[in-house]
Amino acid sequence: MTQLTLYNTRTRAKEVFTPIDPANVRAYLCGPTVYDRAHIGNARNVVMFDILIRLLRRLYPKVTYVRNITDIDDKINNRAKERGLPIEQVTEGPIRWYHEDMGALYALPPDIEPRATEHLPEIIAIIERLIANGHAYVAEGHVLFSVASDPDYGKFSGRTPDELIAGARVDVAPYKRDAGDFVLWKPSTPDLPGWDSPWGRGRPGWHIECSAMSWKHLGTDFDIHGGGDDLIFPHHENEIAQSCCAFPGSHFAKTWVHNRMLLVNGEKMSKSLGNFKVLNDVLQTAPGEAVRLLLMRSHYRSTLDFSDAGLVEARKELDRFYRALEAHPGVKAASEVPECVLEPLLDDLNTPGALSGVHGLADAALAGDASAAAAMLAAGHVLGLLNVSPAEWFAGDIPAEVQDLAAQRVEARKRKDFAESDRLRDAIAALGYAVEDGPGGTYKLRKS
RNA sequence: GGUCCGGUGGCAGAGUGGUGAUGCAGCGGACUGCAAAUCCGCGAAUGUGGGUUCGAUUCCCGCCCGGACCUCCA
Structure with missing residues (x-):
């Protein structure tokens, strides 16, 4: 039985994954906002989703993987202003770096990589639908989503309306009907990037772009939506509200997979704490494959403390794997993923369990079993490891x-x-x- | 304050109602000029107090400790 089980944030339970359309599994991952270099938290997210996609491709004939690029954002605007450049020139570098850095981790590119700037018509169309359906209103040039209009609002992240009010910040804009209402469209001053809309020249809010891009490329209902667990609220809650209200009767993403934040030296890595580890800096000190393995050494839903010691260990583990392969020159990957690796992965992406399986295979390969080496390579294909030859790995x-x-x-x-x-x-x-x-x-x- | 998650050997980190994976480190042995690598072997853990049970690390409750979300963040 090759059944994939995934923990679904929506139901707070592990579920057997059943595609809406087995002929085309559709998955969406919230991608980067491109104003700076990617950090290792982005890397964990991308690597884990990459393994999920690789696994799905083993199980189903077609998988459509969409990962967006957020290239409309106030931080981008600020950089553009500081440097006196158009936003395209601000985002160009970060997009290229992102591709390079994720490539160094052997993360496969998505099938479709939509950009917010290319989806203004879809964004505007969804907002128009929301206004028409009575879920959004115009106030002082802004368009706002009315949380009171959506009886399901808050259910996804497990929040009651009372809590939302209690949690609202003091500086609630006066034009909001409810403190929890959020912006779908906001006006731009002449010095800011803007697009024409029925509500004047402006720009989209943060959450609406994902609703628009997933709709355009995956439809109103699709299989899997991923991201970091800090996005559960408000970003994903709001995405669901917008999409389900814009398309009555639809359910948006069926399964939600969220990876936990990672820690640096025992502390949460966050923008406000300023303890970000830039992925590219780490890649200067260790092979991409070692960084990738380190990210896989703990389960995606548990915290991971990213440490230099861990990086050293990851590298040693890979040394061992490559030594095992070296004992069998010219061996080719087996066609099937070995059971000792597949089984843990099917159980909610238990990558530590899968790595344990690879170690067992390495033992066998070192003892002379060529088929174990072939199985290791097959495991490498689904895990995104063992991408180079032993000679390349050791020699550099x-x-x-x-x-x-x-x-x-x-x-x-x-x-x-x-x-x-x-x-x-x-x-x-x-x-x-x-x-x-x-x-x-x-x-x-x-x-x- | 509200909501939620977790506490496993020296470190990292899985699984499991009935002999506690795996890796790193350590120790002994083989091999080596000595090492390294490899092989064989060893020691070492379920925060705490109750409860359910024939039996709990696993299920339930209290406590202690840590973390996350409620605000830009993957």
């Missing part, structure tokens, strides 16, 4: 200087000059490389 680019020292060491060992041999090994280690002797006096170099 070994400087000529290090190779020269190693050659001298071989000579010294032939002469039984072990003092010199040890001195050379230390010299090699000082340059960040390790040397391993093999049978017959040969040696192997690797980064240490």
